[in-house]
Amino acid sequence: MTNSSRFLEYQNRINEALDCAIPETDVLYSKIFTAMRYSLNAGGKRIRPVLVLEFSRIFGVDESVAMPFAVALEMIHTYSLIHDDLPCMDDDDLRRGRPTNHKMFGEATAVLAGDALLNRAFEHVLSNSNSISADVxxxxxxxxxxxxxxxxxxxxxxxxxxxxxxxxxxxETELLQSLKTGAIIEAAAIMGCILGNADEEKSAASLEYAKKVGLAFQIKDDILNVEGDSKLLGKDVGNDEESGKSTFVKLLGLDGCKERLEQLTEEAVVAAKKLPESEFLVWLAYELLSRKN
Amino acid sequence: MTNSSRFLEYQNRINEALDCAIPETDVLYSKIFTAMRYSLNAGGKRIRPVLVLEFSRIFGVDESVAMPFAVALEMIHTYSLIHDDLPCMDDDDLRRGRPTNHKMFGEATAVLAGDALLNRAFEHVLSNSNSISADVxxxxxxxxxxxxxxxxxxxxxxxxxxxxxxxxxxxETELLQSLKTGAIIEAAAIMGCILGNADEEKSAASLEYAKKVGLAFQIKDDILNVEGDSKLLGKDVGNDEESGKSTFVKLLGLDGCKERLEQLTEEAVVAAKKLPESEFLVWLAYELLSRKN
Structure with a gap:
């Protein structure tokens, strides 16, 4: 199987699991589920859950065991997007090519849908982890x-x-990034290590890979916000500049960013190669480097 | 020890545990902790965590074991108040006699402080439950x-x-209440039962008590919103009427509410008396019936 078809298969199985995780209902408060599903099923690259599944696979964990954690991570990522898009935050109208959650359902529902997705992430793991030890x-x-x-x-x-x-x-910008984007990507790798009982050395290499890829990911995002195509991205570009936010592009310049991005990708590849069956991780690092959205 | 001094001691120990649960820090993002602490340490009756501790005590659980769950429940209650007060929800300026979180720190921080308290609730339990089995x-x-x-x-x-x-x-109003207020109060009782490994009969009586007290609590709240003293309550009164929301007072009338409130309190007392050492629970049910805030 090629790496890109493995990626696609991961994405398909993740999308299916996300779809099942929050069923449609006809309760009086069904609007909350509609709003949760709207954002959760809006697509996206599913990088974070893919990493959970891949690190788990590397360490011999059955996908059925890893999936609830992958789903939970994507729920948390999705809730953060809903809240970040709110008028009192980034005030974005468009996300993944569609109206943002609050544009679609109103602000109150968007706040609650975000809350409910965060809550559901924990609930989902708690309800779907019977096949592994409670301690793990x-x-x-x-x-x-x-x-x-x-x-x-x-x-x-x-x-x-x-x-x-x-x-x-x-x-400070690196701290911002390591917390806002990095922490969750690192958690994807570490959860795989915990589920698969990876030894210290391999856990360290996994974390190293996630750190490099996480930072590279954010730098690429900042580059795309300047050079990207809003149609491909499914969101507005150029708004980092407008908002006066600190970005890597402002701090390092476009060329400096591209250089740092390539360097981080090479470092991620070096870390990946300390792990067994690392072909997919290596491929993914390059894939994220060259992505257009 | 009298019941009211037991209540006070519970409240003091809960306040202390809440204060320790989120320390002051001097990180770049310390504002989030300041905002979380502002609402978490704003006082309040602490009914939910008190119920966790009391049901745990009844079933022989050490307070040190029950406290992390009590703290988590109060964190969740507090986050819900912060988000409920937001301009896009109830748009309240005053809570427990002080400016609401968003009035104090701005809307973006209030949304994040709420998110962080919900998240912290789970984190707190996960970091402080070493002394009991992972399964429990x-x-x-x-x-x-x-x-x-x-x-x-x-x-x-x-x-x-x-x-x-x-x-x-x-x-529909009863469903609203049973979800919005009731579920958390019931969880307080059930968590005590789970921690103390209570048998089926006692668990059922505990749940029954929580259901009756929870509904009584909401009806009393609706009555206080009409007849209460905003100074004692620390929040505005009469706003239920203005907002056009359905309340028990509108549905049953003030007299109907008071009748129902007394009936529910008596039913709670009957349920409590099926439990060992139920004096405090009985006292608490009457206390909540006659409360002024």
Whole structure:
């Protein structure tokens, strides 16, 4: 199987699992599920859950065991997008080529749909982890909760909001990124290690790969916000500049960004090669480097 | 020890545990912790965590084991208040006698502080449950997550938001309440039962008590919104009427509400008396009946 068809198959199985995770219902409050499903099933690259499944596979974990954690991670990623798009945050109208959640369902519902997706992430793991030991489930969940919390993704978003009022230094921008985007990507790798009981050395290499790929991912995002095609991206471009936010492009310049991006990708590849069956991870690092959306 | 001094001691220990659960820090994103602490340490009756501790005590669970779950429940309750107060929801300026979170820190921070408190609730349990079996922790967390999710508290808030546009029937209002307020109060009792490995009969009596007290609590809230003293309540009164929301007062009338409230309190007392050492639960039911805030 080629790497790109493996990627596609991962994405398909993840989309299917996400679709099943929140069924349509006809309860009085069914609008909340419609709003949750709208954003969760909007597509996207599914990088984070793909990494959970791939690291799990590398360490010999059955996909059925890893999937609930992959689903939970994507739910958390999705809720963060819904809340980040709110008028009081980035005030975005378009996400993945469609109206943002609050444009579609109203602000109150969008806040609640985000809340419910975060909550559901934990609920989903708690309801679907019967086949592994409770202890391993708890450790993987702890990793997930730390990554998505105030000392992870939410802390990063907090810095991001504050940065609209003052320029950040490079190290502050790197901290922002490592929290806002990095923490969740790292959690994908670490959860795979926990589920597969990886040894210290392989866990370190996994984390290293995730750190490099995570930072590369954000730098690429900043580049695409300047050079990208809004049709391919499914969202507005150029709004980083408008919002006055600190970005890697402003700090390093476009050329500096591209150089750093290539360097990080090579470092990710070096880390990946310390792991067994790393072909897909290597391919994915290059794929993310050259992506158009 | 009198029941009221037991209540006070519970509240003090809960406040102390909440204060320790989120320390002050000097990280770049410290504003998120300041905002979380602002609402979490704003006082309040702490009914939900008190119920966790009391049901745990009744079933022989050490308070140190029950406290992380009590703290988590109060974090979830607090986050829901922050989000419910947002301009796009109830648009409240005052909560517990102080400016609401978004009035104090801005809307973006209030959304994130709420998110972070929900996330922290799970993180807190995951980091502080080493002294009990992983399996029991998972079962108690599952109960918590279900109660706070889309089929619990959030679903209730969804109905509440929708009810601003159309009048609800009595049974719809009861569903709203059982989800929005009831689910979390029931979870307090059930978590105590899970932690203490209570038998089926005692678990059923515990749930029955929580159901009756939970509904009584909401009816009392609706009565206080009409007859209460905004100074004692620390929030505006009369706004239920203005917002066009369905309340028990509109559906049953003030006298009907008071009658129903007394009846529910008596039923709660009957349920409590099926449990060992139920004096405090009985006292609490009457206390909630006569409360002024």
């Amino acid at each position: 489930t708890l450790r993987a969940m702890k990793c997930l909760a730390k990554a998505s919390g105030a000392d992870g993704m939410i802390g990063g978003q907090m810095i991001d909001m504050q940065s609209e009022n003052r320029e950040l230094s490079l190290s | 922790t998972l079962r108690a967390m599952k109960c918590l997550a279900k109660a706070s999710g889309a089929d619990g508290m959030i679903g209730g808030q969804m109905i509440d938001m929708q009810s601003e546009n159309r009048e609800l029937s009595l049974s």
